[in-house]
Amino acid sequence: MREAFKRLNNGIFMVIKRSATTISNAQYCMKLVKNHDYENFVTMxxxxxxxxxxxFAVRSFNIEVSRIAExxxxxxxxLMRxxxxxxxxxxxxxxxxxKIPRHPVAIELFKAVHNYGLSKRNLKNLLNSRREYFGVNGFKTLDEMEKYLELSVSSAYYLILQACGIKDINADHAASHLGKAQGIVQQLRNVPMSQRLNFVSIxxxxxxxxxxxxxxxxxxxxxxxLGNCVYEMASRxxxxxxxxxSLQKNISVDGRRVFLPAIATFAYLDRLQKADYNIFHQKLKYRPWDLLLQIWLSNFRNQH
Structure with a gap:
């Protein structure tokens, strides 16, 4: 077991070394988020x-952990990873x-923890939620899904709010709800890939x-x-x-910027409605052409 873990780590570091030779650790994290979580990338x-x-350290860490199952x-x-x-x-x-591995995400996460006092509990939530559901091929109930999303999505928002120096109950409350909304939308997006992912997200x-x-x-x-089923999830x-x-009016301008991903979440739900909740509709595979404009306008108006 120990030898297998050593070989696994060596393999990870060889890939990282080849990828990070010409870019900084911070740039590596930005590129990782851009490639695997574009909507959050542009809003950050x-x-x-x-x-x-x-x-970016928080988001790249979350990506590394979430992609293990894939x-x-x-x-x-x-489980070793x-x-x-x-x-x-x-x-x-x-x-x-x-003791920090020479891994760009690990190095940036170490800096973030020490510079911003990030919550260990929320970082552990991102990990433990994936550990608990590793190898599981679906959720039993919608409530169970929401509990998972609170740990695996909302926790990232709590950490980013910390980075922005925002300690506000309204911001935390909004982060909890946005994390669940964004998470449910991601589960809906995964439905056409159910067989490839070996995971049924409904x-x-x-x-x-x-x-x-x-x-x-x-x-x-x-x-x-199926359309009725998707409608029920989308409604939640x-x-x-x-x-x-509804909580944004009670949150500072810097805090509202953390919730810019709400624009992309709403845009998907809007397109899903226009597709009559056909989750396999071709138009749902592509981002709206004006998404960046929508995000810019929302940020300009402080309405997220």
Whole structure:
């Protein structure tokens, strides 16, 4: 087991070394977020410079952890990689920088923890939520999904709010709701990829309620019943999104910038409605051409 873990780490570092030879650690994190989480990437560019570097460290860490399930098929190896990042978090809260692996994301996370006093609990939530659901192929209920999203998505918002120096109950409340809305939308986006991901992102209670089989999802076969099912999930996401937006008047301008991803979340729900909740509609595969303009206008008007 120890030898396997050593080989795994060596493999990770060889890839990172080749990737990071010509770019800084911070640039590596930005590129990682841009390639795998573009909507969050463009919205973080509006954060203040100091907070921005911390936000990219948090988002890149979350990406590294979330992608393990996609990259690894063997449960043992997947859990070993999660443990690797668990150890990184623990080392970040020690005063011994020599224990931090020479990994760009680990180095940037260490800086963020020490410069901004990030919450260890929220970093652990990002990890433990993935560990708990590693190898699981779906959620039982929508409530269970929301509990998972609170840990795996909302926790990232709490950390970025910390980076911005914002300690406000309204901001935390909005972060909780936006995290759930954004997370549900991401689960809806994953439905056409259910077979490839080996994960059914519609909770089993809804599949049973609307008499939808896994085979229908794997075959990307639209139906009225599936449309009703998607509508119920989308409605829950919309409720969380509207609650998050209703709280923005009580949040500072810097805090509101953290919630700019709400623009992309709303844009997807709007397009889904126009597609009559056909989750397999071709137009849903592409971002709106005016998304960047929408984000710029929302930031200019301080309405997110």
């Amino acid at each position: 560019l509006w954060l203040k410079r100091d907070a921005r570097s911390c936000a 990259q690894v098929t063997q449960r043992e190896i997947g 999660i443990q690797f990042w668990d150890d990184v978090v623990n080392h970040c809260f020690s005063n011994e920088s020599r 909770p089993q209670e809804l599949l049973t309620k609307y008499r939808i089989s896994h085979e229908e999802l794997f075959r990307c076969k639209p139906s009225d019943l 996401a919309y409720q969380h999104l509207m609650k998050a937006r």
